[in-house]
Amino acid sequence: MKPVFLRWALFIFLLLTAVSCKEKKTAASPEAISALNLKRGALIVCGPTTQQLGSLTFTISGPASIQPAFNLGLKLLHSFEYDEAEKVFAGIIDEQPGCAMAYWGVAMSNFHPLWTPPTVTELTKGSKAIAIATSLPKQSAKEAAYIDAIGAFYKDWDKVDHRSRCISFEKGMEKLYTAFPDDHEAAALYALALNAAADPADKTFQKQQKAGAILQRLFPGEPNHPGIVHYLIHTYDSPELATLALPAARKYAAIAASSAHALHMPSHIFTRLGLWSEDIQSNLASVASAKCYAESIGKEHWDEELHGMDYLVYAYLQRGDNTQVRQQLDYLVAIKEVYPVNFKVAYAFAAIPSRVVLENKQWVAAAHVQAPVANIVWDNFPWQKAIIHFTRLMGALHTGDKAGANTELQALHRIQDTLIAQKDAYKANQVKIQIKTAEAWMNLKAGNKAEALSLMQQAAELEDKTEKHPVTPGEVIPAREFLGDLLLQMNEPGKALEAYEENLKKHPNRFNGLYGAGLAAEKSGNKVKANRYFQQLLAIADTTGSNRPELTTARTWMAKH
Template sequence: MFRRSWFVCVAVLIVATAQGREMHDHGIPEKLGKVTFPISCDPKVQQPFDRAVALLHSFAYGAATQAFQEIAATDPKCAMAHWGVAMTYFHPVWAPALPPDTFAAGQKEMLEAARLGAATPREQQFIRALGELYKVDPGLEPAQRTLAYETAMGEVARANAKDVEAQVFYAVALLSNAAPSDKTHAKQKQAIAILEPLFRINPDHPGIAHYLIHACDSAELAQQGLPAARKYAGIAPSAPHALHMPSHIFTRLGLWDDSIQSNLASAKSAREHGDTMGRLHAMDYLVYAYLQTGRAKEATGVVDELHAMPPLDMKDFGVAYAATAMPIRVAVEQEHWADASAITDPQGAPPSVVAIAVWARGLGLARTGHPAEARKEAMRLGQIAKRLSDTGDTYWSVQTSVLADEVMAWSAQASGEAASAETLLTAAADKEDALEKRPVTPGPILPAREQLGDLLLAQNRPDPALAAFKATLTGSPGRAGALAGEARASKAGN
């Protein structure tokens, strides 16, 4: 017996996100959106299952895991409950999509779902697709697993053409394989083609709105994602991530006041629900938006809040990135180069995060007249880039090499080597422009092409500087530094 639909609204607010698993009773209705995922398990677990899927669609992974586990305890024969637990260990638009520390747990749940079997062909198809993601084959790389899962989910979607969840899970499987180097956004456009028609028919579905925002998180597609961004927070306001996600589109379009409001709400909600990573992620986007509107005092206030927090798990990439980036943004965006030169390495953080601190320090040294010391930091960035490349982390290796080129460029400029400085910074800008940013950040702390404009202005070349600033604004509308540089270059060229 299947329920036709269920609006996820109950008397207790229970929200957890990617990091936290705390449960809080606020005595107000929970609102997570409208999800319908019929299963053949005990009818009394149908509503809890729909709710668990709604949590999953808003990346409330901790709460979703607990919800699916409770379903399995209530109905020990429910294979789809174990499918659900395994799905919470798959983070399709994050990196890594299959975190190594939880892969074994996900695989165990997948095997249990397969052992129990399912009563309907549709459920069997979902479980078989999951089997591609967690196949017992140690020789498979994560990218091979996610690609095989995408292919399998495509078959599920075609076999269940009118099933909303089959289409939605296929769309997010496509996004899990969207390469940052693909500037045509082919996978994103495939997902959008699936999701947009569904959004018109299912305007309160959390996953559809959420995944549309992720699919449109690029300069090319951001405008197309604005309707979903305007809607998502209202669909699932009980999920802190849903309050934050619209700011990805607002940032792309330079809608800074909207971004500020989005992240104030998300940071507050995440704080209330013990989600440290979600709170820091929202705070980082908030600092970025404050700086673009000239609200340096408010940005500094967010950094003060960061420093007042208990000790952080700096081994967690999302936590470490935001905690490291925020104070660096405040220093560098305001050209407080002495402050930047005093930045210290974050202890225990991943190498790709340490690189940001090394870059800030090198940039500060170069811009305060210490080119030799700056070159040492650039050499260290080169070493970090090589180490990342050797471990297969191509994306962050390239990004770190961009940072190295930037520091070398400003060191060359400080040493009177203008031509070399321009060559290095142009190369950095070209490499940076060739890759999409990861969702972990609102954007480069200081875009390379914006820096190129500043460099060319320092060399008294306003016309090419103006072109560099205009190019920056095409990709990042409303950036304060590029707007100010554009005005300076225009005035100098007249």
């Protein structure tokens, strides 16, 4: 009896297995695909008539007909052209609804790891895409690992914070990279994951150094790979590492000239190194491409245009070119609607007018600065809103409006409390730096020099311990530069010179940094350094017809000495 029982048990097991295999999905249902609400339509890129997005090859399972489209989607993904990448992956899904890696592409297109965290809509779409990809038959262990890695980011997205999920993605990509060390896509995306998970307060740049080592090994063999060159720039986007990215920065725009973001991205390194002419040319090209894209999708303005303008105004200010600065500011104020409204758009709207008045020390204008109206709900962007309050606060202080300064300081404290409640420690600390800076100048105006100096030093030290956000060209005004200004006001030119020089190491060729250093050197009797810094200032601010009074002072000094 026992052998017969075993034969029947084996027969039932095989029958159930066969039924199970027949029932296993080979494609997503039309309902599941419809629920994704995928972006669709013709591919839109601006730039050369021949599409230039770099080169790569990544073979996936499926018919040969979808391979070129997948490579195109991946190239767009590497240049952060997320909307267009999603369109391409959607096209693959329409043709081959059983292609698991196409759903992986959709999930990646809604992640944007180095920008602001995905919205609820994007998180919902990404998690649904991963659920479909997971339900489909895996054609290879490698593809399963790719899907698992991004799946780790979307897992429990409604319960787990963004940074923790970025670390989960990093661990998933590390596992993939370790299992398939010869896969260049895995290596490039692992480097991206390391950057996404890096702690802004880690001044050893542990994760960035690891990412850089991986990318530097790949770069000579694949010099036209958009991801490798792009992620090298992000990896080394810090004062201490920026020179390592200069070759990549000078190459990326030519590799992916059809991407507005690729045209802009080199300016991250040009800004870090104070290469203002290259910075300006990079962002003029990027802004033009972004305007073209906005027109193509039927919108007045696209977010990438505002992002490029932020860097462009920053560079014009360092050249002392207020004519171009005013043109950009007037254009910004006239903008009434941008698509989509997000972190970098709000930052540009707040930072550009604030930089203009603070860099020029136009204190009356600073006291009354307003964020452009546009289509922004400012309560959704407390950190950016703080920039406006800080600018008004500094304007009020320098124009003797104590009541106005106190009102703005209270607003900064409320925003800091909001960011702490949101568990956004990085942005809360940035506002803390603004608060300490403001309190330092309040104490100086009140005659409390020792307390003023202590608070300003605290602000500078706190800022030194953290990196700027990847979206921004830099702090609105560096805290250590403010420290130099404060020391000059206290008639301590020698110490002011030390502060300016320390600041210039992190922010080379800043207009006010060079001028402050030259002025402090002159006042402290150091003619050699005064000559050096004023000469440097005149070299970078060679704009014809600039009306900055600092340049008149520098020219007068050089004529006499």
